[in-house]
Amino acid sequence: MYIEWIRVLRREWGWKALKGVFWGLLALRRHKVSKREWTRRMRVCYKCMIFDKKHKACRLGTMGCGCYTPFSNLVKDECWMREKYGVAFGWSAKDGKG
Secondary structure, three states, rough: HHHHHHHHHHHHHOOHHHHHHHHHHHHHHHHOOHHHHHHHHHHHHOOOOOOOOOOOOOOOOOHHHHHHHHHHHHHHHHHHHHHHOOOOOOOOOOOOOO
């Protein structure tokens, strides 16, 4: 998985990627996502029209945030598609709660 993550970082290289890694590592300490929830999020990503299966990244052309989804699904509260286009797309930490 680390090799895939590095490939995505290289593709998305720049200050934004480095900043994202830094904040992501800090967020890992705060967030506790269960394996079941992580698996649910990954299933949603695999079905998404902008998911890059080769790199396991959220990117199709100019759409997507470019994140490495196995990592970002541990630290984010909502996927890029949900943030951008609303409840009909993607996943959120609030799904299935209440």
